Amino acid sequence: MKSPLTSLLWCSLRAYQVFGANTNVGKTVFTTLLGRTAKTLWRDEPVAFLKPVSTGPADEADDRHVRRFAADVAHKTLFQYDIAVSPHAAALASGRPIPSDDALLAKCRDFAAQCAAQGKGWLFLETAGGVHSPAPSGTTQADLYIPLRAPTVLVGDARLGGISQTISAFESLRLRGYDVESVLLFEDATYQNFLYLADYFDKHHGVPVTSIAGPPERGENAARDADAMVEYYGGCEEAAGRVLEHLDRRHSERVSSLESLASKAHRHIWYPFTQQSLLGPKDIVTIDSAYGDYFQTLAQPKPSAAQAEALLRSSFDGSASWWTQGLGHSNPQLTLAAAYAAGRYGHVMFAGTIHAPAMALAETLLRGMRNPRVNRVFYSDNGSTGIEAAVKMGLRAARLRYGWGAREKLAVLGLKGGYHGDTIGAMDCAEPCAYNEKIEWYEGKGYWFDYPTVLCSDGKWSVVVNEGLAEDLGRGTAYGSLHDIFDVEAREQRGEHRRYEAYITAALTRLQQQGHKFGALILEPIVLGAGGMELVDPLFQRTLVNVVRQSAHLFSASGGAPKDAQDWSGLRVIFDEVFTGLYRLGRFTPSSFLGVHPDISVHAKLLTGGLVPLCATLASEHIFAVFGSSDKTDALLHGHSYTAHPVGCQVGLESVREMQAMERRGDWAWARTQGWEDAGGEGEGQGGGRDVWSLWPRGFVEKLSRQTDRVTGAWALGSVLAIHLKDAAGGGYSSNAAIGLREALSQGSKAGAGGPWNVHARVLGNVLYVMASQTTSETSIRQITDLLGKSLAL
Template sequence: MKDSPLASLLWRSLRVYQVFGANTDVGKTIFTTLLARTAQKQWPHEHVAFLKPVSTGAEDEADDRHLARFAPGVSCATLYQYDVPCSPHTAAVASGRLIPSDDALLARCRAFAAQCAAAAASGSSNNGWLFMETAGGVHSPGPSGHKTQADLYIPLRAPALLVGDARLGGISQTIAAFESLRIRGYDVEAVLLFRNARYENDRFLAEYLMKNHRVPVSSVAAPPTRAENDAQRDEEAMRRYYEQTECDDVAGQVLASLHGNHERRLSELDSMAARASRCIWYPFTQQSLVGPGDIMTIDSAHGDYFQTLAPPVRDDASLNHNPSNNNNNNNKDATQAPPPPVLRASYDASASWWTQGLGHSNPRLTLAAAHAAGRYGHVMFASAIHQPAIRLAETLLAGMQNPRLRRVFYSDNGSTGTEVAVKMGLRAARTRYGWDARQTLHILGLKGAYHGDTMGAMDCADPGIYNEKIEWYEGRGHWLDYPTVLCRDGQWTVLADENEGAADGRTVAQSLGCSPARVYESLHHIFDLPAREAAGEHVAYQRYITRTLERLRVQGRKFGALMLEPIVLGAGGMQLV
């Protein structure tokens, strides 16, 4: 799953909020204007900005024009304006203008936010606001047509404001939009909508969302009906609407809540590592050696990247962000570098211990997991069956195309799965060869392997950093040497010249009786097993294995299972076998 390694939109100097709508024409721009106007009034020395990443329709009726007209002093920008009034993916094609890739759109959003953070940090208060308004509804497509906006903007990790629908059917529409955002990891911090005396959607939603999700709902009177063919009259009516005391009061309460949430989020991120060092027992860790500075604080994850708390910068690094002598900076373009973001993108190189082959926060997986949780929750599996389990088992068996494999065993973790598999193998071998229960059975495996951190799984690997200091560790097996694959000096090589762990000091090549190093044209040639077998490269391996097994048999040792990690020994050192 490839995604841009963008850092999330979080700065100490800037509160960023993304405004979504439960539908089109529900009042996103009016509520955003209310919030921006009120932010200017309550924080007069702060930088307030508005961004419309994608806008459709006539340019003279664009949302940034509305903001500029009724909230003068707010820095407004639109990244992509398409003059056809329809869904962004359709408008982009019909307008004949540039269609940005999803990554390019996100990069420009972040660049604008960084400029706002710099402008905020240069002001007398060192703070600011940015409201980013989406187009249409939550699932209106982006310009590329590849993703809906709910999926598109996930990497930005901006807290969300949802403008609900006050019309007939709006309760269902608003809840559906809220859940679409929630299930994708958005923090919806407030729901805003107009009051409608006939339908009273705001009353139901306020009780429902607070009771079920602890999300506040705020409402104001609906704006005046738009005057037909009288732009001046319409503008005057809207100006009077925005100047109502109720609008200021409600917007002020919402902003106060958002400001508090921003401060709490920063405090939580700053304190988590210290709190974790006091109360979390970490796996594979000498606890006394782990302090707060050694713990990575993860705010979120998407694609192949974590969003992690960036280390604090030196005090002198913030000199470029001190406010200038001019206190009236609200409309000044940022000319200096932005302040350091709170979060940074960190590559998840281990795929979170080999579990994220499809990437983090994959919407399709999220929805599948949510569907299963909603349908089943957690149900017992002993002598029971349900649809996902039988379908997955049948799919796995069909895909393997191996007549020897006829059943699937489910386990909730790798260590347990390892021990169950070994238990099955040992019992099958004992039954097949007529061994009694008093005879000791071992396993065959590869040196440097790792199969889990429970006692039985540890015994399935040779002594190493993961097991040799454990009191009950016995190492119940024999572990074979093997060559490794690596790219050295630009050449793909099968290497067998190491002697790590060899008691007799011999190299792997000496043990196997093969060449210390063999160079191949490409990785494909290494995996071309028929060609390599035709060249007789397998003979040395075959002889080594046969010779080893004969020696172990003479010693009276018995083996009931073979454990191989195909292609990669992961935790054992990322060895390509």
Template structure:
């Protein structure tokens, strides 16, 4: 059953009325609280009609020594609060572990900060300074370092530099740690210490290299032996420091930066409307108010601008979390702003930048190739070719396949050779990839498009009224016993292809496919590849294809060389011990969308129980950070390009082929995905039987389960069942992290040009409440939603609640 939400979803912290800054320190014991107190007093001094507050999210040590007590003592006019106080004077993660109070999760802590800031904003114009504990990477109560833990709030930073010996290094290191995580460091403050003169070096460093002002304050007076004298000395110090010109200049700068940030955000959509040419968008119908302004992203969510009226609405939050329902066009899997991926990119950028790849190699490219080949579990695949994106990777695959087929079958260079595929398939937007798809809305008006192939009809799978239905198109005839529909109790039953095959369910497919191939042969058609999106056709409308059909198609093609080349002697074909020699036609699996656990397995093709000769991978390959594609091929395909003539080589490449940044990020991404699988991080989405089956496997790999036993989804079965019975839903399916809702239009229209899903899409985007809202894309009458591979169960249930509520608002 859906689990309850323990707290409201926290978004970025931004209000017109409230300037909020997070005070980070380059190290511990360098004066964060002193500067927080100075800034708070100065804000009250220079903006006397506004309210100022100090917040310490986490504090350790005796209560009478807490930082908010210090602020209360020396800046009594400033509101102050500590959210979580632990008695032991150690790192918060240790203090929380031994404390009797419950350790707050990162989400709960962020939600509490957001709630406090929202309250301060509701009081009218003012300032809020949020002070961290220790250094930039000091752990929070959960053990997450602060730089990672607080990142979703995207608070601009006041960095307190270290004026001590070695402080230049720690300050710059702290800055780089924050910068690499997407923080905006707005100013650097530190004590003016005459012996080491750190302020002089840092002023030049930050000013010239980063345009960040550095301001100083005098060091606090030496602690007096008498408590009363010491307090008086500090009171005088704070009065003088808060009135000083450097601090006043720092605050003026922070005030200006706050206004500039809001002004830029609120003007971006209008400027973009006049400047940007958007993909997949009819811009004649686009207006600035329909352009989503994204300030940042973290985990599963964008932080998007909330439309407000500047002259009347000063206390409404300007940003809100919007669940990234399209996984940013199917790329995001490990969470936006993932620090491990970011560090991997930074490492490779710093070590290599970009280096020439032809006849060279570097560790990220080689290690990634080895990891991909091992993870696929496909004995046919031995070679990895790198390109820039899925579309170009698909073109590479076609080049490979066509050459291999032409040489084997002896076709001349001037003979027209096409590809076999499925209706509705789509492999990318470059001209060559477009030619691998039948005429459709994506390519029919592209001047150079020339569809080169034949595309077959096929049965699809949807859940309707609680039953999983395999339906064949009218042109194809019945699925079994003459019926166009066959229903199953579960999706696992649909994917139990071996059992279905043993029952003879594939015979009608084999007959129809064979008849089609014979007809094409009689027409004189030649084909050099079978090109499939395994299991799901993405851009073609999120169509879940009967896996038994695709399995049968591959098997029929592989044993039908006589239908592709008249008089070809199969006995003369070379064989290999590992059965890696292609037969019939080279089989290409375009796994750009479906691969790398998007559908629950490393390779979506493995759900069919057959191996490809060529496999294309992108999108989740780099976890949604940078473009990269890997086209994997068998040795038999590779050998087709071996020759003494250089012009016979695979003359394909890109300036950024196997760029080290992309390869290193992909290596980190794939390694993390495999670790998550083996460690059981998706067990919560699996059935008890599936978990038990995995525990019995030596490697605990889903990839090693039979197709029918490894079908699972993060979307709750009861939710999918509810959708399947909704009056506005024609059908639904859920597999892995993907949910596809096929809406029923009033006119029964379907396809890319349908508007049947627009109402649900708009309702999800406009949603308001503690569950946030959802940014999604539609494919005509289909609204699809994707979780990331790191999305927590709680977040999935939030989205399910959003969809339930939104469907209640849908009007035909």
């Protein structure tokens, strides 16, 4: 199994990728010139040329030209196809197996690593055709080579139309995160593209443009042609030397900048969720780039081998960048969506206006939720502010329906450990905890139910009841599978919800007798994230919603009846789906596990696939009508400068549609067959029991749970894996029980065909979680489970 691919960066090797603005613009001529000049100026250093894919007759291949006119430059072609057509067509016509993108990139890195091991030197990787010419697999080269993150030399087009071609090629590379360090092109007396491009790139991008005379025309005498080319190359070496000096300096600046970032950050950055008195520069992870599921992070090479060891290593983004990643870092599809909206709109104010991305995203969300209760979408900028809006909606609706005065204090119902964001209002919806109890303005306004959880312990899937609930709810129950626990309708038919009903009703009755008034029930459906990655018994949450909706008499004796079946009753139900929504747990909405629909739901994080912040709060028409008087001060006076930001909406639309397409295509079929087959078929349904699966293999989760000396239990659902480690002090946010496992993952693997790699993970007290994206491959899951197994000595 190949290790994840690490980008190309060594102190010892200046590796540059050569792209062309078009085909036949002189890439090989320029690459040969750079190679032979580097060998002249850095006489004792090795210089290498790599052509990953070449098409056309072998006697006309680019590496033959390099061999002929830069004899001291090492050269290699990885895949040679005889037909002079696009690589994807040539590969297909060859009849040979078509190399995958991963295989091609791994061979490129292998060659680069061999070059780096020889000591300080140069490597030039020349692409085929233009920036968007397809690779053998059909992936365009601009997308294919992103993971290498090699700084780039762009060969411009000197021909008619070449100005546009060159600028378009440059922008395509920039959009994908390439650092274009230099633009080279031939001089043409007729079109003089070099004059315009030199001014354009200097003025707009600060990228130097170097132009040289075109090579001599071919004649009928091969020997004379060769002599003419040797003379030509000799006459261009001065210009090439200036280019190489610039590239050499840029390489040194890149290395120096990366190596100093952590120290600078330690002096000037204030980090979130971090006790900085315990954080030193060596603890700060420097990220050079990211692609797919992996960061490219600065490694710590041994001083004695610093030149030969890779400066970067691949780090699996084990928190999905705080639960936002769905379609992978630097996803070109999302990048282009963002660029389109930025170019078309920038940002436009949203009070009384509309633009297409906001409308299309709203319609897509409302259709995808399949919730007959919701019909309105309120945009804000992140999950916390979306919760603020939701709570305002809920409290106002309850106050008006139940006739409470404007100054009467209202609270919310929720779950212990539930957490809904870091703004003051959102924090007030959570019980006192490490996140809020030292905040001066915090006033917890609510009552929070204790609840049973789901864990796989010693290989058995169980509903776990803690000691404080044992008298009311019993000692918990073991089940045959996670599917059986999520089959809430079958469990309800067996009467398993009765104890829950009695416990919840007794608590609500007691609260009413004490004079408390509540305006909303707010839940994180299925999983409580920041509260410790607790998987809540879905039957308990389903029962809680049903009891609240059926118990208007426990909230107000004077309450009005619902207007219709879709109107809220009892209390308005808010689902905080910021973390668990939009396929994080394997479904579009986690409410389908419970078989109930919220009156309001809040969506962020995966909403934009991890690219930009955006939140959508979905609400019912009945709640919307509460704010509809003719008095302007009765409106929902809530908003943000970047409400319905067009870039966010366009990216959100692209993200949601792509995840829906992945579901339709069956992209997760491989995961569903990892021991989760007894989930009972396809489709979400409304009973919750069907379609319960995870990217993490069931057998691995159960094996983890049998490490009873270290592990209390584990669970997996959708893309989330949570490991609850034993702690004699009882666990909780301040626990250090999971730090050892986190450190073991951070050590990772030192060797492999793709380079060094590790897992960048976060802990929540005694809980270590690893979160995949919706595009994580089966191979990556196997690699991480292998590393976890070794770390826990499975």
